[in-house]
Amino acid sequence: MNKEKTLAAANAEWEQKCSCALRIQATRAVPGEGSADADIVFIGEAPGKNEDLQGKPFVGAAGKFLAEMLAAIDLKREDIYITNVVKYRPPENRDPSPEEIDACMPWLHTQIRIIRPKIIVTLGRHALGHFIPGKKISEAHGQAFRRTFDDIGEQIFFALYHPAAALYNGGMRATLINDFKKIPALLEKIKKD
Numbered sequence: 001m002n003k004e005k006t007l008a009a010a011n012a013e014w015e016q017k018c019s020c021a022l023r024i025q026a027t028r029a030v031p032g033e034g035s036a037d038a039d040i041v042f043i044g045e046a047p048g049k050n051e052d053l054q055g056k057p058f059v060g061a062a063g064k065f066l067a068e069m070l071a072a073i074d075l076k077r078e079d080i081y082i083t084n085v086v087k088y089r090p091p092e093n094r095d096p097s098p099e100e101i102d103a104c105m106p107w108l109h110t111q112i113r114i115i116r117p118k119i120i121v122t123l124g125r126h127a128l129g130h131f132i133p134g135k136k137i138s139e140a141h142g143q144a145f146r147r148t149f150d151d152i153g154e155q156i157f158f159a160l161y162h163p164a165a166a167l168y169n170g171g172m173r174a175t176l177i178n179d180f181k182k183i184p185a186l187l188e189k190i191k192k193d
Ligand code: URA
Pocket: 044, 045, 046, 047, 048, 051, 056, 057, 058, 059, 060, 062, 063, 084, 164
């Protein structure tokens, strides 16, 4: 099986068996979208209202902003893979609980194991908190970290503010745009190493 089919099959399987309590209230799962051959995987927090309705990640205002930043570095959504820590919308867009994050995490790790990206970009504190525990986003943003996990092996993570948090905050927005522009050089360096 090629990666695309393997990923589609894994997402279909997890959609059946994910034990996250959020699935009871959510309209549907939002597994993720993009290329199974992507060099870069972006990981947000959780689906919002639009994502819950459409079954696709980052399709609202934050998604538009993300698409603009991707375009600025010559990438399209189809070139990358976009997903979330939690695959179901939390009611009223509240933060996902540690239990909900734990329940969805094996699904995310499966996706990473199949795609084997060169960089994982964490969007916001929830994705950062899982992969780089103990690091504050205000200190970690714009930096790369190398970490090893039993099931996914060694991986490079790049921390960014969440586009939704930065959307209406001038300072954070400028910082995020600036950090985002570091991605191409980091990717080149990783490919050479
Ligand atoms: N915010 C997220 O973290 N994920 C989405 O899919 C949409 C908005």
